[in-house]
Amino acid sequence: MERPGRLLLVSELRVRNAAYDVSLGRSMLTWKRRTSSPVYHPFRPSVYHSVSLSEIVSVREEEEENIGGQRDDGSWKKIREREGKYCRQAFTVLYVERCRQHRWRCAEVTFTCPEETLCQRWVSSIREQLAAATFRPKHLLVYINPYGGKRQGRRIYEQKVAPLFAEAGVATDVIVTEHANHARDHLRTEAELKKYDGVVCVGGDGMFSEIIHGLIWRTQVDGGVDPNCPEESLLPCSLRIGIIPAGSTDCICFATVGTNDPVTSALHIIVGDSQPMDVCSVHHNNLFLRYSVSLLGYGFYGDVLTDSERKRWMGPARYDLSGLKMFLTHHYYEGTVSFLPARGIMGTPRDASRCRSGCVVCQHNGRLLSERSEKYELEETSEGDSDGEWRTIRGKFLAINAASMSCACPRSPKGLSPAAHLADGTTDLILVRKCSRFNFLRHLLRHTSKDDQFDLAFVEVHRVRRFRFAPRHCQSDSDLELDFLGNSKRQIFSQICRDHPACGCAPAYSSWNCDGEILTHTAIDVRAHCQLIKLFARGIEEPAVFEDLTSPCAI
Numbered sequence: 241m242e243r244p245g246r247l248l249l250v251s252e253l254r255v256r257n258a259a260y261d262v263s264l265g266r267s268m269l270t271w272k273r274r275t276s277s278p279v280y281h282p283f284r285p286s287v288y289h290s291v292s293l294s295e296i297v298s299v300r301e302e303e304e305e306n307i308g309g310q311r312d313d314g315s316w317k318k319i320r321e322r323e324g325k326y327c328r329q330a331f332t333v334l335y336v337e338r339c340r341q342h343r344w345r346c347a348e349v350t351f352t353c354p355e356e357t358l359c360q361r362w363v364s365s366i367r368e369q370l371a372a373a374t375f376r377p378k379h380l381l382v383y384i385n386p387y388g389g390k391r392q393g394r395r396i397y398e399q400k401v402a403p404l405f406a407e408a409g410v411a412t413d414v415i416v417t418e419h420a421n422h423a424r425d426h427l428r429t430e431a432e433l434k435k436y437d438g439v440v441c442v443g444g445d446g447m448f449s450e451i452i453h454g455l456i457w458r459t460q461v462d463g464g465v466d467p468n469c470p471e472e473s474l475l476p477c478s479l480r481i482g483i484i485p486a487g488s489t490d491c492i493c494f495a496t497v498g499t500n501d502p503v504t505s506a507l508h509i510i511v512g513d514s515q516p517m518d519v520c521s522v523h524h525n526n527l528f529l530r531y532s533v534s535l536l537g538y539g540f541y542g543d544v545l546t547d548s549e550r551k552r553w554m555g556p557a558r559y560d561l562s563g564l565k566m567f568l569t570h571h572y573y574e575g576t577v578s579f580l581p582a583r584g585i586m587g588t589p590r591d592a593s594r595c596r597s598g599c600v601v602c603q604h605n606g607r608l609l610s611e612r613s614e615k616y617e618l619e620e621t622s623e624g625d626s627d628g629e630w631r632t633i634r635g636k637f638l639a640i641n642a643a644s645m646s647c648a649c650p651r652s653p654k655g656l657s658p659a660a661h662l663a664d665g666t667t668d669l670i671l672v673r674k675c676s677r678f679n680f681l682r683h684l685l686r687h688t689s690k691d692d693q694f695d696l697a698f699v700e701v702h703r704v705r706r707f708r709f710a711p712r713h714c715q716s717d718s719d720l721e722l723d724f725l726g727n728s729k730r731q732i733f734s735q736i737c738r739d740h741p742a743c744g745c746a747p748a749y750s751s752w753n754c755d756g757e758i759l760t761h762t763a764i765d766v767r768a769h770c771q772l773i774k775l776f777a778r779g780i781e782e783p784a785v786f787e788d789l790t791s792p793c794a795i
């Protein structure tokens with residue numbers, strides 16, 4: 241509740257023919273029903289409402305004929321008509337309302353004022369407060385992938401998102417992509433980024449990956465940093481990114497908002513939320529390959545992705561079919577993993593606590609890392625020293641997964657690493673050693689249940705800042721001979737064995753699944769960059785202790 245001295249406006253207004261005391265403060269709008277009886281009445285609508293100004297979408301003056309649209313019996317309108325008062329005496333406030341499972345909806349309330357001047361005062365006071373919120377985006381660059389997921393990106397944007405942006409007065413420039421990497425290349429070289437307060441991506445994780453590749457590259461080049469050099473400290477991107485989920489997995493949206501719902505994401509963009517996120521850079525020798533924000537997976541998830549790419553026509557179901565096939569195939573891969581454990585920070589991958597909105601672990605570790613890097617810049621020593629020794633593990637693995645965040649998604653609501661953090665500057669390296677199919681199934685099943693997927697003898701997890709992987713028999717990938725189509729002999733060899741399981745010959749190499757894209761090299765060097773990008777999100781909110789059960793969308 242706001243202190244009376246801080247209130248900007250207080251009036252008696254009407255909502256659906258009932259009298260309310262309405263007050264506007266610097267942070268809240270509240271409306272409280274005037275009641276003659278002090279006795280609580282269980283069937284009467286809630287008497288007290290409050291909305292944070294930061295969660296108001298917009299305010300509009302009502303045209304005369306809309307005033308009756310507040311679902312009253314129209315008697316107020318009839319009285320005004322009889323009295324010949326054809327003026328703007330009502331205004332509607334659109335605001336965020338929380339529903340079940342982290343979904344947000346745009347609710348509205350119409351206030352009728354006793355006179356027009358008062359109505360105008362209310363509208364201009366609320367508009368002034370909204371305009372003062374500099375964190376709200378005013379102009380966005382939107383990329384739509386019309387072919388992601390179930391190919392609904394364009395429809396989702398036009399029907400569910402564009403009307404909300406228009407209502408909130410957010411200007412947009414929209415580009416419907418015409419080919420893969422269209423958005424990435426446009427951001428890298430052409431887009432006039434100074435014009436915008438953010439970039440919106442309508443599509444899945446692959447489309448989001450295009451956006452970050454364009455933005456990160458452009459930020460480094462504009463800032464004079466060499467993005468190819470694995471030792472460079474990368475410059476953080478200033479533009480925030482919004483995700484309107486329209487893909488197959490949408491795990492980045494799910495893990496940062498808590499749901500894959502286009503309206504919820506649009507509202508997070510409109511209110512100007514900000515969620516920092518770690519990004520891993522992936523190099524082969526000194527050659528830059530890709531960035532990753534969610535999963536870097538070798539073995540099982542690499543094979544699932546490779547197989548599923550041939551089944552794109554199936555849409556999201558391709559992953560389940562390829563998942564089942566690769567589970568039955570049960571290939572393991574030999575190799576060496578070296579990693580630099582993250583020391584001196586808060587949090588471990590086996591914590592019971594989760595990364596949530598306003599996460600203290602991310603704030604603490606983010607501060608610590610920026611202090612450390614300032615110190616090391618002054619002392620001109622390498623960043624690696626602060627984390628101690630590299631460790632090396634050689635073995636046979638069914639899967640090697642690095643999760644820079646939980647990777648929660650509808651298929652796995654707690655994710656591959658449930659205690660991973662969005663912005664703590666680390667990635668969780670999960671090693672699943674060769675085991676029986678039954679045991680591997682136990683591990684996979686735990687992705688979907690409450691049980692700890694790491695509490696198994698053949699699974700280990702390390703929170704790391706950097707790691708390297710080299711497959712056994714690793715020739716330098718560049719030494720591999722290419723055939724006339726550009727396929728390496730290694731690829732052809734694994735292909736033959738996969739397509740002829742009867743030969744019993746396991747392929748020596750898998751591929752890396754890097755946020756849903758296949759990497760061209762197997763020997764890689766990965767480094768986590770703390771809070772390199774920001775999203776229009778706030779992390780998953782804890783459920784409110786007290787929920788307004790009278791709200792229509794809470795039911």
Ligand SMILES: CCCCCCCCCCCCC/C=C/[C@@H](O)[C@H](CO)NC(=O)CCCCCCCCCCCCCCC
Binds near residue numbers: 541559647
């Ligand atoms: C028995 C049920 C076990 C269910 C286990 C479900 C685990 C699901 C874990 C999903 C983790 C997603 C991580 C995110 C990765 C994204 O950057 C990337 C791009 O969008 N998505 C994928 O690579 C897409 C990866 C999709 C992987 C789907 C794997 C499905 C496995 C099915 C195994 C069936 C075994 C059945 C035995 C009877």
Ligand SMILES: Nc1ncnc2c1ncn2[C@@H]1O[C@H](COP(=O)(O)OP(=O)(O)OP(=O)(O)O)[C@@H](O)[C@H]1O
Binds near residue numbers: 421447
């Ligand atoms: N116009 C286009 N035509 C063909 N491919 C495109 C186009 N625009 C983008 N792409 C590519 O489509 C790929 C898949 O897109 P997207 O990530 O949106 O959906 P998805 O793969 O179904 O979902 P997810 O990544 O969540 O599993 C991306 O790698 C992107 O580069």
Ligand SMILES: [Ca+2]
Binds near residue numbers: 518661
């Ligand atoms: Ca992280």
